[in-house]
Each structure stands twice: as C-alpha cells, then as structure tokens.
Amino acid sequence: MTSNTPILKAQAIQKSFDGNTILNGVDVVLEKGEIIVLIGPSGGGKSTLLQCINCLVIPDDGQIELEQQPIDFSNKQDLYRLRQQVGMIFQEFNLFDHLTALDNITIALRKVKKLDRNTAEKRARLELEQVGLGEKGDLYPAQLSGGQKQRVAIARALAMDPKILLLDEPTSALDPDLIGEVISVIKNLAAKGMTMIMATHQISLISTLADHILFMENGQIVESGTPKELLAKGNVNKTQGFCDRLNELATGEQ
Amino acid sequence: MDFSPFYQELFSSLNRGLLMSVALIVPSAIGGVLIGITAGCLRAYGNRAVRLLGNGYAAVFRGTPLVVQLFVLYFGLPNLGIYFSPYAAAVTGFILCSGAYQSEYIRGALLSIKRGQYAGAHALGLTHFQTIFWIIIPQAVRRAIHGCGNEIIYLIKYSSLAYIVTCLELTGEGKTVATEYFRFTEVFIIIGLYYLALVTCASFLLKIIEKRLYIPGFGHK
Structure with missing residues (x-):
C-alpha cells in the first residue's frame, strides 16, 4: 500500500430507503493508485455504497471528501464536480441507447468538458482503441455484445480523466464467455495505476487485483484487510469462506 | 377538357381551401409538438405546482370538445377584450388542443426511459437539465413518434372545424x-x-422523419 494522503475519504455513511437501513455507518479510505474490492452477499449494501460515493444516491448522513475537499450534499455544483472526477461503471452498462459507441463517449466530453466536436472525437477514438474497439465506434449499443458494451462504458468513463473509478459488478451481467475481455481491460487499468473501488464476485479480480478487501454484510463492513491477511491458508473468516465458495463455483463451471 | 361551371367553381374553391388548410395544419402541427414536448416534460419532471398546472391544461383541452374551445377563443374572449382573427383563433385552438394530446404521448415516453440512462449520464457529470435535454428527450421522442404522428393525422382532419370560426x-x-x-x-x-x-402526404413525411430518427435496435429490449 502507498502512504500518500487519501484521495477519497467516506466517513460514517448512512443510507436507508423507506425505513430499511442499507448502509449503517460505513467508512472507506482510498489512496491514490489503490484498488479496493468490495465483496459480500447480495443486498449487503455494496452497490449503494458505490452510488453514495459519487452521490448518485445522496447519503442520509456522513461525510465524503475528495482530495481533502468535503462535498456539500445540498450543493448541486459540488455534486456535478464530484461526479466528473469519479467515474462509474455499472453492472447494466447504461450506455445511451440512442447514441453510437463514439457519441456515447463524446457527449460528456462536449457537454461537460466543453470540448469541440473534433477534439472530443479524437479522444473518444483513442479510448475506444485502448479497450480494443477502435473499429466499433459507429455501432449503436444494440449492435454490440455485452462485453463490448461494457468496454465502451469503461472507455466512456476513462475519457473524462477520472481520479477514481467505481465499478459496480462490471462482469455480473455478462455471459461467461464474454467476461474475459472485460477482465483483461480492468487488469490493464490496474497495471496503469488506476485508483479503483470495485464490487465484484469475480474471484480472479479479487485475488489478483485487490490491495484491500472489504467484506460487507447488512450495511456494514464486517471484515477488512489485505488479501494476504484475509485469504491466508488456514484462516477462518467470512471473506475466506465467501471466496472459497466463489472458487468452488468457478472451478465447478469449467 | 372543359369542366362545367359547377366543377370549375368547386375546384377553384377547394384549391383555395386546400391552401388555407395547409396554412392551418403546418403551424398547428409544429406548435402542437413543441407545446406537447414542453408540457410533457413539465408534467413528468415538474414540481407539484407545475405538474398540477400541466395536468390541468391537459385535462381541460383533452376533456372538452374542440368546437367548444374554438367557440370560446373566437366568440368568448372578445368579451374580455381579446380579439383573434378567424385564422389566429383556429391555429391557437388547434395548437392548444393538439399540444394537450402530444403532451400525453411525450409524458408516457419520458416515463418509460429506464433509470439507468439517468444514472449513466449523472455519473459522467452531466447536470440534470443536460441529462434530460441530451439523453432522455432524444430517446423519448423516438418512442413517442408513432403516437405523435397519429395525433398529427387527427389534426389534419379536425382542422376542418376551422370553418366554425369562419376561417x-x-x-x-x-x-x-x-x-x-x-x-x-x-x-x-x-x-x-x-x-x-x-393525410397520405403527411404519412409519407412522417415515414421520412421516422427513417431519419431510426436507430438500429432501439427500443427492442
């Protein structure tokens, strides 16, 4: 782990929907270049936590600081600025259905970063090539496979030069034979030093990429540590058990 | 070939009428769509007061006969000191009536867009207004276009009511x-x-617009 000052600090995040507590005082501290992996059973609050971090869902209580700057949840400009700096990858891709792969990327460059069309397109093509889709720029989302859609979504987020990337189960909606292409893109990002928080059930991402694992259950972080600490042989804890089951599933499939 | 005086008069009258009809229909159709998009957005996204206003507008203009609306515009408003020419009264009535129906198609289309489209846009830093303007409306228009086209075809036919206000x-x-x-x-x-x-011409134009807005695979999920 690096010893920089944290790039992102989320403290005592609380969120409930209709009286159901989804997040109950969650703390996350992320350093530059670090990769945190969130694991745990469905409904444990992983997605909500990620959405709270870039304020797609406004926390009921708690504090978020990006580079030591606290975010004022009631100030829209603050929220827009936060989201521009924190990229997000969704399980369901959320590509804009009416725009080509290229325009999916250029729209935010043009409307948010105010780049002119040419500059935006150049940047977008570059990002598409980075994820191996240089030829697919003119296709619409419906003409792409799931894996290709997710790679476009990653290119779209990266084009905004985010300081942090949040990935919410990026491979969970994909057919097994399409997962590989997305994993290799994510591994590439990690190799380039991208700072990430990722919720995933993908055992190969957990064990190879994580600098830090957070195990979430019932809206709380119940275990936290490096993969070495948590996944060492002979350890008995929730993370270990969970990963063992994922492993069994993964080997069972082959 | 010589037409009898009856046919000569009929066709010269009808051709004059045709021009007037087109002059009524074109601005009414365009105005109706614009009012429909505006009112549809306000009804889908506005705060309580705005929604109430939009819903009230739609309820009144969808809930009363167009004939009554035209009568009020042309014969009623002069009592309040507001005078419309027959043409202006007709176009105003058509725009308001058509807009009320269009707003219903647009509102339905807006509400059918999945949450993920908003999340995707917000996550990139687009403001709420930019999201609606650049991401949601272009998709909603494509979903609404068949209904909106249908309404324009209705409009062509109810434009015949303009003669009630002596247009x-x-x-x-x-x-x-x-x-x-x-x-x-x-x-x-x-x-x-x-x-x-x-109507055939209008259908043809609508087909062209539909083709231009066509996006492979859009809406087939």
Missing part, C-alpha cells in the same frame, strides 16, 4: 359550393379525397 378552409369552401348548387354528396366525396391526399 374558410377545405370543408368550409366546399360546403359553400355544395349549398349553392345543392350537390352535397359529390362535393363531400371530393372533399374526402382531398383530405385523403393530405
């Missing part, structure tokens, strides 16, 4: 000739053919 278009001109010669059946059949031609 003589196809039906009004035809009716005058028919009364003069007492030959209603053939006159109204010919008027019908004129409308059929108008």
